[in-house]
Amino acid sequence: MVVAAPEPPSPPGQTFHVDRVPDQARQRIRIEEVKERLTPHSVSAPGNVALDLAHVAKVSSLIPGQVNQIMVQLGNRVQKDQPLAAVESMRLDELVQEYLVAKSKLDVANSNFTRTKQLQAENIISQRRFLEDRGQQIEAQAIYQHVREKLLNMGLSEQELHQLEHGSHLEGHKYLLRAPLSGTVVSQQIVLGQGVAAGDELFEIVDTSRVWVFANLPIEQARRFQEGDEGQIL
Structure with a gap:
């Protein structure tokens, strides 16, 4: 829109010519109430992005x-x-055997303690015998639960453990490495068939949906910003 300064009064009898604003230009004209508002401004500054x-x-x-599969x-x-990957391990097979032994001992301890409670209720055995059998049951339960948690942490499912407990011994158990968070795989340190040791770093995963941006602003520019201000990084 062009605004022209008013011209001096014309002499009497002088005619004027008024140009009509084209409809296309008229459609682009907006009339708004005058309001006070913040005007966005941009600054350029060196900085860096950090995870x-x-x-x-x-x-x-x-x-x-040994790495058996990479997903x-x-x-x-x-x-x-x-x-992320599957690892075959003799240690895992050993834990499966420990689990089966622990389950067997727990079953025996539970059976013994159930019988002991019945005898104790009939005053046939002493309180000392009752406490001894109760202690053996608690110990067997703790060992069983400890080995069970190890196997769950190594990727075996509840269903697989249930199958083991009911006599279905699955061959070739694998330790599954799982992603601890959602993100992008930015580092992979293994190949198929590679041997790995406990504690070896095999993957790195980064969630880049949230990062830190550090900008080095001069004092004059920094004074324009306050805590809580929102902005856009271009």
């Missing part, structure tokens, strides 16, 4: 073994608890 360490995870093997590749987007 939020609360959204970075390194994935390591808990047991020694993801560098750059893949993964979800929390998604399997």
Whole structure:
């Protein structure tokens, strides 16, 4: 829109010519109430982007073994608890055997204590015998639960443990490495068939949905900003 300064009064009898504003231009004219508002401004400054360490995870093997399967590749987007790789391990097989032995001992301890409670209620056995059998049951339960938690942490499912307890011994148990958070695989340190030791770092996963941006502003520019101000990084 062009605004012209008023011209001096014209002599009497002089005619004027008024140009009509085209309809296309008229449609672009807006009339608004005058209001006070903040005017966005931009600044340019050197800076850097840093990862939020609360959204970075390194994935390591808990047991020694050999990489049997790799489910993801560098750059893949993964979800929390998604399997990343499978490791075959003799240690895992040993834990399965420990689990079966612990389950067997717990069954015996439960059976003994059930019978002991019946005898104690009939005053056939002493309180000391009752407490001894109760202690054996508690100990057997603790050992069983400890080994069970280890197997669950290594990727075996509740269904697989249930099958083991009922005589279905699955061969070739695998330790599954799972993503501890959702994000992108930015580092992969293994290949198929590679041997790994307990504690070896195999993957790094980063969630880049939240990062830190640090800008170095001169004091004059920094004074324009207050805590809580929102902005957009271009």
